[in-house]
Amino acid sequence: MLAWAPTIVWLNxxxxxxxxxxxxxxxxxxxxxxxxxxxxxxxxxxxxxPRLPWTGNFQDWPPWPPLVVEAARRVLDCTGGTPVMPMAVLVEEYRREIGAGLAERAIPVRHFVLHADQDTLRGRIKGDTVLGxxxxxxxxxxxxxxxxxxxxHGEAEVVDTTHxxxxxxxxxxxxAVKS
Incomplete structure (x- = not known):
């Protein structure tokens, strides 16, 4: 096991x-x-x-980014340690809002993007035996x-998972987090 100061490890x-x-x-x-x-x-x-008006993606609902920040803060307050947070955020505005909210609460984040080329991603999705x-x-x-x-890719540490x-x-x- 590796040890270091508590930091959210965000896998995007x-x-x-x-x-x-x-x-x-x-x-x-x-x-x-x-x-x-x-x-x-x-x-x-x-x-x-009744349901919120559907936008095609729950991330488009205004309460979503601040609730992510608040939930992460509450988890840290309750448990301490290092949350590892898998969360796809592809809209720059939402990424900035979440990042700013965490920064305002003095919660450090190491933001990683798991990347693969389009053919690899398509193949993984089509061949997914769990979600189909x-x-x-x-x-x-x-x-x-x-x-x-x-x-x-300019705002995160990119890890190419293609191979x-x-x-x-x-x-x-x-x-990387240890160093």
């Missing part, structure tokens, strides 16, 4: 990049850490009845590519 990237699998492996390498899947915040908003092929996940490939080209196993990616991330 699109569907098929390996966020969920890698986050569980990173958690095993970081002492006193836990996986905090912030996507569940959005799922909670989806359960409101998903048109929703496939339609996020181009927005990811655009975000990667224009801002996302890495999830264990190799997790070790690379854990070692």
């Amino acid at each position: 990237g699109t569907h098929g990049a390996g966020k969920t699998t890698t986050s569980a492996l990173v958690q095993q390498l970081i002492q006193d850490s836990r996986v905090f899947d912030a996507e569940k915040v959005g799922e909670t908003l989806m359960d409101i009845t 092929p998903s048109p929703f996940r496939l339609k996020h490939l181009e927005p990811y590519a655009e975000a990667a080209r224009t801002w996302l 890495l196993t999830p264990a190799q990616a997790a070790l690379q991330i854990a070692e």
